[in-house]
Amino acid sequence: xxxxxxxxxxxxxxxxxxxxxxxxxxxxxxxxxxxxxxxxxxxxxxxxxxxxxxxxxxxxxxxxxxxxxxxxxxxxxxxxxxxxxxxxxxxxxxxxxxxxxxxxxxxxxxxx
Amino acid sequence: xxxxxxxxxxxxxxxxxxxxxxxxxxxxxxxxxxxxxxxxxxxxxxxxxxxxxxxxxxxxxxxxxxxxxxxxxxxxxxxxxxxxxxxxxxxxxxxxxxxxxxxxxxxxxxxxxxx
Numbered sequence: 001x002x003x004x005x006x007x008x009x010x011x012x013x014x015x016x017x018x019x020x021x022x023x024x025x026x027x028x029x030x031x032x033x034x035x036x037x038x039x040x041x042x043x044x045x046x047x048x049x050x051x052x053x054x055x056x057x058x059x060x061x062x063x064x065x066x067x068x069x070x071x072x073x074x075x076x077x078x079x080x081x082x083x084x085x086x087x088x089x090x091x092x093x094x095x096x097x098x099x100x101x102x103x104x105x106x107x108x109x110x111x112x
Numbered sequence: 113x114x115x116x117x118x119x120x121x122x123x124x125x126x127x128x129x130x131x132x133x134x135x136x137x138x139x140x141x142x143x144x145x146x147x148x149x150x151x152x153x154x155x156x157x158x159x160x161x162x163x164x165x166x167x168x169x170x171x172x173x174x175x176x177x178x179x180x181x182x183x184x185x186x187x188x189x190x191x192x193x194x195x196x197x198x199x200x201x202x203x204x205x206x207x208x209x210x211x212x213x214x215x216x217x218x219x220x221x222x223x224x225x226x227x
Contacts, residue, residue, distance in 0.1 A: 034215075043116075043202050043218030044155070087153060100216075102155045 002027040004092050004103035012109045017080055021106045023073040023090030031093040035064050035075045038087045038105070047075070047088075080110045115139050116219035118203050124225045125193055132189045133222045135203030143167075143208040144186035145216065146178060149200040161186050162208050190224075198226045 004025045013019050025033070032051045036044035048057045048064040050073070056065045061078045077084055090103040116137045125131050137144065145168075146158040159178045160168035166178070175191045190197060203219040 038153075041221070043204070043220050045218070046215045049215055089155065100157060102157075104152070104154050107153075 002092075002094065002101050004090055004101050006088075006090050006103035006106050008106060009104070010107040010109070012111060013080055015080060015082055015110050015112050019077050019080060019108065021075045021077075021088050021090075021108070023075070023103055025071050025073070025090070025092045025101070025103075027071075027092040027094050027101050029095050030068060030071075031095055033064075033066055033073050034091040034093070034100075035062070035073075036089040036091060038089060040086070044089055077108075080108075082110050082112060084108060085110045116203055116205055116217050118201075118219040118222050120222060121220065122223050122225075124227065126227055127193055127195060129193050130189070130191045131193060131224070132187055133201055133203075133224070134185070134187045135219060136185050137203075137205040137217070137219075138184065139205055139217060141205035141207050141217075142183055143206050144180065144183075145204040145206075146186065146188050147202040147204065147218075149202060149221070151199070155202070159186075159188075193224075193226045195226050198224055200224070 007022045034049045035047040038044040047062050050066045052068050063076045066073045087105040087107050089105040092101045119134045143162045145160045147155050149155045158172045161180045164180045177189045179187045200221045200223050202221050204216040206216045
């Protein structure tokens with residue numbers, strides 16, 4: 001069964017600290033993995049997209065890694081800011097034309 | 113210069129009513145989607161249209177009927193609304209055959225409350 005599991009479910013950190021969010025998936029065949037950020041009351045916004053051959057991709061203070069062998073991905077946030085408080089959703093795409101499989105997200109709260 | 117827009121933003125209605133949510137994208141994309149996000153914030157795809165043709169139809173009650181008059185629009189009509197339909201509905205669009213598979217751009221969402 002195609003699934004995407006994220007951990008932790010929620011996380012609270014102090015402003016300026018780093019954190020890492022995890023994503024494990026069982027989707028096969030695999031096409032690409034995406035990380036989205038969803039602010040409260042807004043639609044998700046894409047942070048990174050990685051294909052099978054990519055191990056890491058950065059977008060500012062966000063760095064995503066992908067290990068296609070172990071089917072794991074992580075999203076590392078550096079020097080967190082209050083505006084990083086949001087839900088972070090891991091999404092895996094199978095072969096072209098199939099639906100995206102969404103994780104349930106990690107809710108990150110950054111406090112001052 | 114809104115990329116993906118939805119109307120209305122909020123919709124409160126009674127059980128049994130029929131309602132529609134509209135979505136428009138000005139990105140020149142060829143694929144549009146409808147997602148439902150429940151109270152636990154879990155996003156799940158409902159439908160996907162490519163060039164006005166239905167390509168994904170998940171197990172959604174047939175009370176939900178998408179309509180795509182052209183590539184830039186995908187509307188969602190819901191008949192006989194039920195309490196369980198209360199959720200936030202997101203529209204999204206992408207270029208389907210781009211390598212990697214097209215990044216999806218989401219609209220702001222429509223919060224539907226059925227009383």
